[in-house]
Amino acid sequence: MSTTPRRNFLKKAGLAALGTSHVLAEPTRKKELFVHHVFFYLKDPNSAQDEAKLLQGLEKLAKIPAVKLSHIGRPARTSGDAIKKDYSVSWLCFFKNLIEEEIYQTDPVHLAFLDECGPLLEKMVVYDALGQKG
Template structure:
């Protein structure tokens, strides 16, 4: 009986953790996607990267309009069609183009830009409407 308690406790703990994680995850909203690529002036500057990541995560956590968010870095490209020249990218989804416009003007976004604009030399944005 004692041999069963530990495995059952482990299974129970994992099940609870997965259920809680699922509750906090938002489903991808396919109405409007906002994809941003950042090229840093100093892409190897670890101090600037840490500041950028902290500011971007704070912004995303406080955005009233972004439904889902993804923050990434460029992987080492293994195919010619893959552009690995950027430093970071952000993918955020919105219920509508109007919500994305409100996101552009919200204080959390403006603070992020003010804190980080000195770090990047180039930013490219790709917005798209879902074709459901």
């Protein structure tokens, strides 16, 4: 009885196992994630018209293709010394990476938002963070 077919099988199985272990041993690459969080302070925080215009502008921004996820918010009714509630509206959005965020910054919809809503604002505070998602 010949052992050659068995040896060939074992040899091929061993090579296949080595190839698989290399793939399994390779570290999982995490994807880059860019977070853009803006806090808007209206010049007239009591103006429902100004707030509505700002909210409409943010809803348009959410439709820019580079924006992967967004959230429009107002100060929550929470308490604590570290919690800031002096802003009018917040805009939180996520991008696949820094390049996508840069595309967003130059998008005509974003530029129009700055022209239309900028005059309504006393100031805006921007927090950008670059990290990883699992």
